[in-house]
Amino acid sequence: MSAEKGSAWHAQREKPRAAEPLPGQGRRFRGRGAGGAMAIFSVYVVNKAGGLIYQLDHYAPRADAEKTFSFPLDLVLRLHDERVVVAFGQRDGIRVGHAVLAINGADVNGRFTADGKDVLEFLGNAANYPVSIRFGRHRLSSNEKLMLASMFHSLFAIGSQLSPELGSSGIEMLETDTFKLHCFQTLTGIKFVVLADPRQSGIDSLLRKIYEIYSDFALKNPFYSLEMPIRCELFDQNLKLALEVAEKAGPFGPGS
Amino acid sequence: MSRPPGRKQDNHKIDWHLPTVSSSASAHHMSRELFVLTYGALVAQLCKDYEKDEDVNSCLDKMGYGIGIRLIEDFLARSAVKKCRSYSETADVIAQVAFKMYLGVTPSVSCSSAAGNEFSLILDKNPLVDFVEELPAGRASLCYCNLLCGVIRGALEMIHLAAEVTFLQDKLKGDAVTEIGIVFLKKAEDKKQKRNK
Numbered sequence: 001m002s003a004e005k006g007s008a009w010h011a012q013r014e015k016p017r018a019a020e021p022l023p024g025q026g027r028r029f030r031g032r033g034a035g036g037a038m039a040i041f042s043v044y045v046v047n048k049a050g051g052l053i054y055q056l057d058h059y060a061p062r063a064d065a066e067k068t069f070s071f072p073l074d075l076v077l078r079l080h081d082e083r084v085v086v087a088f089g090q091r092d093g094i095r096v097g098h099a100v101l102a103i104n105g106a107d108v109n110g111r112f113t114a115d116g117k118d119v120l121e122f123l124g125n126a127a128n129y130p131v132s133i134r135f136g137r138h139r140l141s142s143n144e145k146l147m148l149a150s151m152f153h154s155l156f157a158i159g160s161q162l163s164p165e166l167g168s169s170g171i172e173m174l175e176t177d178t179f180k181l182h183c184f185q186t187l188t189g190i191k192f193v194v195l196a197d198p199r200q201s202g203i204d205s206l207l208r209k210i211y212e213i214y215s216d217f218a219l220k221n222p223f224y225s226l227e228m229p230i231r232c233e234l235f236d237q238n239l240k241l242a243l244e245v246a247e248k249a250g251p252f253g254p255g256s
Numbered sequence: 257m258s259r260p261p262g263r264k265q266d267n268h269k270i271d272w273h274l275p276t277v278s279s280s281a282s283a284h285h286m287s288r289e290l291f292v293l294t295y296g297a298l299v300a301q302l303c304k305d306y307e308k309d310e311d312v313n314s315c316l317d318k319m320g321y322g323i324g325i326r327l328i329e330d331f332l333a334r335s336a337v338k339k340c341r342s343y344s345e346t347a348d349v350i351a352q353v354a355f356k357m358y359l360g361v362t363p364s365v366s367c368s369s370a371a372g373n374e375f376s377l378i379l380d381k382n383p384l385v386d387f388v389e390e391l392p393a394g395r396a397s398l399c400y401c402n403l404l405c406g407v408i409r410g411a412l413e414m415i416h417l418a419a420e421v422t423f424l425q426d427k428l429k430g431d432a433v434t435e436i437g438i439v440f441l442k443k444a445e446d447k448k449q450k451r452n453k
Binding site: 186226 | 326333339
């Protein structure tokens with residue numbers, strides 16, 4: 001990953017996830033029916049070699065902004081990382097860094113529209129207007145997630161080695177203003193990583209619970225080979241149940 | 257035998273801080289006899305399939321290995337034992353926690369070498385041989401419970417401890433007790449000390 005790409009990714013990453021708060025949603029964990037903030041964002045399971053074997057995104061869909069525009073477009077768009085992103089002209093829920101997700105209802109494919117035309121060219125042509133464009137924060141692709149998981153694995157190893165004492169547990173928590181990353185490494189070397197809201201508590205017991213669910217529904221499945229991606233329906237179901245239980249417990253839940 | 261095997265975790269020494277029975281463990285009361293009979297059927301079928309005792313033994317060991325590499329995670333998840341700091345602690349955990357949890361028996365541990373890496377587990381009650389009186393004629397060197405050796409070997413390997421596990425004595429072969437020997441092998445590189453259980 002080139003340095004430029006890396007820094008741009010970091011710039012996007014630091015954007016607050018709940019950047020578009022819904023009206024009247026001052027407190028969290030209440031009014032979840034009205035699309036309230038999901039407290040646990042995602043779960044990653046990393047095997048001993050650093051490969052990602054399971055990933056689940058649990059957060060509520062972010063608010064995408066779909067608007068109809070007329071020529072000329074008052075947003076400045078540019079190509080970045082094979083995607084068309086907003087460079088200038090933030091307004092109405094469309095922020096800098098948001099990517100073009102769909103044009104006229106059809107999802108774009110990177111820098112090309114669904115029917116193969118270049119997006120920037122398409123939007124530069126007055127004949128195509130009025131056009132309806134949907135902007136939103138780009139989700140990580142599965143390749144990007146794989147890469148990030150292996151990077152975390154390496155950082156984890158570095159963390160353990162930097163420890164002044166022997167037998168360090170490795171990185172247990174990584175804290176930012178918008179999320180906390182909790183990591184639990186088992187004695188066998190599997191890592192369970194949970195990204196959650198900073199105020200969410202009870203993640204430690206959630207990690208232990210995910211370990212139990214893994215040992216039950218992934219390992220005891222005779223057709224599951226160790227270290228391979230987990231594709232067990234029961235594992236998915238039980239994991240989602242466990243996440244819901246942990247979220248309901250909220251910031252006053254058991255454990256730390 | 258009405259007590260279901262090893263599902264209840266009654267009074268342990270406080271050393272290991274065992275949790276109360278997890279919800280899934282208590283829900284799975286299974287007939288112990290069914291388990292013992294299944295194991296017996298497995299060994300009987302292997303005896304039919306293979307003529308030589310060594311083949312049957314190695315087959316049981318391989319099966320046990322496949323079980324052990326998965327069972328270790330279940331064991332660690334449910335018992336929440338911490339990293340062991342020595343081989344003797346490891347042998348104690350195997351005997352007092354793992355055997356108790358899965359088979360309902362607690363073998364006694366003794367260290368049989370000055371170097372501190374050879375241990376024996378002495379089982380006075382082995383639930384797997386409840387219905388077996390003696391080995392059939394012509395199968396004198398069959399290790400009936402060799403699956404257990406494979407399980408222990410597989411489990412230890414997943415926590416980065418190489419070991420050789422064999423039956424040193426077997427009641428079925430006429431010895432006084434059933435004894436499982438665990439020999440911890442020295443790792444070639446010592447870098448992974450932090451994972452030493």
